[in-house]
């Protein structure tokens with residue numbers, strides 16, 4: 001049986017890296033039929049909308065999507081296209097596994113942590129206004145319901161994956177109500193999971209501790225903006241934005257995407273690392289129950305990384321996107 005999956009190629013390097021991902025998954029025999037729809041700049045130019053209704057409709061129908069990074073038209077009053085998709089589909093958990101990979105030189109040898117980012121609230125609610133000239137207010141939204149929802153998701157995920165310790169990190173001394181509500185929700189839900197170790201850490205302390213000893217962390221539960229920043233920091237621990245995959249998960253729908261953005265500086269040069277989106281595709285296969293194919297693709301990736309000769313420039317290799325992709329396919 002073939003699964004129909006929504007594919008959003010995206011902007012910037014998006015079409016290059018999603019294209020590479022399609023090639024590898026096809027070569028691995030993944031039973032996927034792609035339903036291609038456009039969002040972001042390309043969609044805006046064609047339809048005047050960064051996220052046309054057809055995009056949301058396709059994802060709602062298929063329940064699973066793979067997405068390249070999206071650029072939002074600037075200065076036109078549009079909410080970020082990436083944020084719109086997460087909010088409209090209530091993909092409330094941003095799941096980003098950050099793991100040391102073979103063959104990539106980094107200061108740490110054994111990082112294995114998961115960043116869970118609340119995807120729907122916080123400053124991303126986009127409620128900003130100028131109360132008088134030169135005075136801007138930006139609202140940080142934090143509801144108990146959203147805090148409980150992602151905390152529950154986090155604990156259930158840990159139970160399923162056998163993860164042992166969760167750290168909920170925020171800044172409650174500065175933002176006692178908004179961050180306090182998130183932490184209260186975490187503690188309340190955590191009472192049902194006494195067998196999972198739980199702690200809380202100020203977000204600034206977390207940043208330092210991650211730089212000094214990332215191996216002590218297992219799962220991080222963060223609000224939206226902290227999660228965005230810490231995800232990039234964590235990517236830096238394992239080889240950069242070119243390698244970290246992700247998923248945006250709701251109760252019935254999941255959209256898989258890399259942590260990185262459109263990387264306009266390398267767009268069209270054919271040198272982008274496809275691994276982050278490809279690994280997001282592997283997470284998608286696991287989500288759909290295609291574990292065997294997912295394992296095969298992962299093993300092919302690891303062999304190419306270990307050999308180190310056909311990786312992209314961001315990983316210190318000499319290859320371009322096409323050569324890296326071909327090397328993975330050869331290993332399959």
Ligand code: ATP
Nearest residue numbers: 069241242260261262263264265272273274276314
């Ligand atoms: P956006 O505004 O869409 O977030 P950005 O350029 O601010 O885009 P990213 O796209 O996340 O942020 O990228 C930051 C930098 O990391 C890029 O300039 C690029 O050099 C590098 N980078 C990101 N993704 C990749 C990739 N897949 N392969 C190689 N380099 C990458």
